[in-house]
Amino acid sequence: PGAGRKQYNLHFINTPIQLSDAIGKEPPLIDKYGLIYVIDEDMAAVKADPKKAIPLVIRANVYDCVDVLLTSEWNDDDFTNFQMSKINIHPHFFQFDNQASDGVITGMSYDQSMRSYVQFDKKMKDGHHVGLPVPMNAKLLKATKPGDTTVEIEMAHHSTPFHVGADIIVGIEVPNGKDARWIKSITPDPNKGFAKDHKYKITFTEGMTHAHKAGQIVSTEYVRYRWWVDVDVGLVFWHDHAFGATTWPHGG
Numbered sequence: 488p489g490a491g492r493k494q495y496n497l498h499f500i501n502t503p504i505q506l507s508d509a510i511g512k513e514p515p516l517i518d519k520y521g522l523i524y525v526i527d528e529d530m531a532a533v534k535a536d537p538k539k540a541i542p543l544v545i546r547a548n549v550y551d552c553v554d555v556l557l558t559s560e561w562n563d564d565d566f567t568n569f570q571m572s573k574i575n576i577h578p579h580f581f582q583f584d585n586q587a588s589d590g591v592i593t594g595m596s597y598d599q600s601m602r603s604y605v606q607f608d609k610k611m612k613d614g615h616h617v618g619l620p621v622p623m624n625a626k627l628l629k630a631t632k633p634g635d636t637t638v639e640i641e642m643a644h645h646s647t648p649f650h651v652g653a654d655i656i657v658g659i660e661v662p663n664g665k666d667a668r669w670i671k672s673i674t675p676d677p678n679k680g681f682a683k684d685h686k687y688k689i690t691f692t693e694g695m696t697h698a699h700k701a702g703q704i705v706s707t708e709y710v711r712y713r714w715w716v717d718v719d720v721g722l723v724f725w726h727d728h729a730f731g732a733t734t735w736p737h738g739g
């Protein structure tokens with residue numbers, strides 16, 4: 488009973504994309520600033536070979552539930568995202584609950600676009616950050632074992648610390664090795680002032696499934712979309728629609 492679940496962990500990455508093969512004396516055409524979605528398990532191979540950076544197709548059968556976890560490695564820059572990198576997934580031809588599946592970024596809807604989980608610093612000007620602040624990213628200070636309920640972390644400097652009740656992912660960059668957990672408590676308490684050394688001990692409401700190495704990334708920067716396939720809608724176009732004017736020409 489219930490829908491068949493198809494789960495995909497997707498990353499939006501900034502990587503060279505080969506657009507054509509070499510012909511005669513002409514070298515292959517490569518967009519050095521490619522922007523493309525990849526599935527978790529393929530990310531390393533795509534980064535290593537611009538030929539493998541091809542558009543991602545998500546296939547589902549009628550009555551499936553497509554369960555998508557989306558994250559981004561596209562850092563802030565000055566010439567494409569103007570220090571405000573954000574990406575989402577906007578699938579066309581769907582009936583949306585725009586609070587949960589549309590990739591919205593506007594109005595009073597919950598923000599479903601993501602900042603980069605690999606960004607740990609920020610362009611500053613006159614003592615203030617330019618564009619959006621540093622994303623809420625951290626790194627594990629100590630390795631953890633399966634079943635552990637606490638992590639020791641160092642937040643990205645200048646970022647806002649996590650808060651109690653938030654759900655964060657430990658090991659967000661690890662294919663099939665992520666743990667999403669609710670925060671039960673944080674010490675020192677960020678509500679009484681941020682830690683000068685940016686270091687916090689976090690306790691989760693339940694233990695983690697996987698082992699994690701020191702240095703792995705801990706982040707709030709992910710979104711989970713669920714798409715129920717009620718009817719056969721054929722081929723559906725989808726893309727980033729947070730920064731389309733600059734991501735589309737590069738593949739997004």
Ligand SMILES: [Cu+2]
Nearest residue numbers: 577579726728
């Ligand atoms: Cu669109």
